[in-house]
Amino acid sequence: MPRDIIVTLDVMLARRKMKAKDLAAAIGITEANLSLIRSGKVKGVRFETLGKLCEALDCKPGDLLDFDVVTSPNP
Amino acid sequence: MTQSETPGGAEEKLTQTSGLAVAAIVLLVMLLGSVGADIAAKVGTRIVTQENWTDVLNAFLIALLVNSPALIFIGVLGDFAGLFSRTSEGEVFTRRNLKTLRSAGIGLVWAAATSAIVVPTVLSWVQESGRGILWEVNDLAFGTGAMGFVILGLTHVFAEGIRIKTDSDQII
Structure with a gap:
């Protein structure tokens, strides 16, 4: 299965409400x-953008990015 | 699509190209006036001498042929005016500008070819002084053609610029 960078910004946004x-x-x-x-x-x-995101969400870059199997979105 | 910020000072330089657009339009109008005056003088002489309409038409077509390199050059100036105008508005590395630049390069090559080959050849046919293809490559025609090829070469650089900008726009 192909693996790729996944942005988990949505998760962090939900955590920080x-x-x-x-x-x-x-x-x-x-x-x-x-x-x-x-x-x-x-x-x-x-x-620069990643730094600002981390600052605003009070997290680390690893909290916003993951490396895993990419599930293709439904058409 | 994202819009990358313009580095400091570059924006000012971009607005300066509006001056170049105006200069191109002024040159275009001057050249158009010159061509118009030349054609009017050649056709006007025939009208004044009250020759028949076929002679007047022939004079008009020959005047148009002789001025065709200048007419092509007017188109090239129009291309550059549009290019500089769009550049001053911040629209630089776009497909449209690439197409315009390519059109200007091809126009210059055609202007040179028309001046050096088409005009002397067709004139010799019309005046029945020859049947072959004539070459009258002077310095001006050679320089114009060379500039056309240089601009066509630059379109490849411009295309690479568009590719890099597209990549850059996808990095936020």
Whole structure:
């Protein structure tokens, strides 16, 4: 089974009971870009953005990213 | 699609290209006026001397043929005006600009080919002074053609720029 980087930002948002809109405003990116990160539809995340996410969510990069089997979304 | 931020100072340089767009439009209008005046002078002479309409039409077509490199160059200036205008609005590495740049390069090559081959050849046929293909490659035609090929070469660099920008836009 192919393994890949999985973004677990949704999990951390739920743990912190924070809305995506508030997080986007806190780290200074658009909701559209945050949505792209959450869905993993980006080629990469800058260290700067990752740092801001960790700061806003009070977590470590490992809490936002995982490396596991990718389950393809339903069409 | 994401929009990457413009580095400091680059935005100011981009707005300066609007000046180049204006310069291109001014040159375009001047060249258009010059071509129009030349065609009007050649056709006008025939009208004043009250020749029949076929002579007037022939004079118009020959004047159009002689001015065809300039007319192509007007199109190239239009391409550059559009390119600089879009660049000043922050639209730089796009497929549309690549297409425009390629069109400008091809236009310059065609202007050179028209000036050096098409015009002398067709004129010799019309004036029945020859039947073959004539080459009149002067420095200006050679330089114009060379610039056209240089711009066509630069389109490959531009295409790579678009690829890098697309990649960069997907990194947030």
